[in-house]
Amino acid sequence: MHDGVDSIVILNEDLHRITLPDEEAPSPSVAFAELEHVPLVLPALPNGMRETIEEVAAEAGVVLDVRSGSNTLGTLIAAMRAGIGGTLLPIAPIQAMIANREVVARRSSIRRSSGRCFSRYRG
Secondary structure, eight states: OOTTEEEEEEEEEEEEEEEOTTSSOOOSBOOGGGGTTOEEEEOOSSOHHHHHHHHHHHHHTOOOEEEEEOSSHHHHHHHHHTTSOBEEEOSGGGHHHHHTTSSEEEEEEEEEEEEEEEESOOO
């Protein structure tokens, strides 16, 4: 962190491979290497979640096949439903879709942290 700036982690969350129910058997997790050359729709750059996904891919030597990018959940889901590709998301915003069996979520090895930064200087 920079001088005069502190941070605190508020949330750690796993990203999940999200697909339509008929696309794959619903095993509980997916190895990151299984995502190589699989069509994906991901958040558009610049985006912290996308940057995390790209960093993990580079470290693992996995070549991602990103077909489309958007920073809205609705557009990512619409692109997935249109058959463009699956996506990687935290499950919190799509829990109702999972419960209704509209999508299948498989835990990936990607974990992201969200936090807050604040200045030590007041006044």
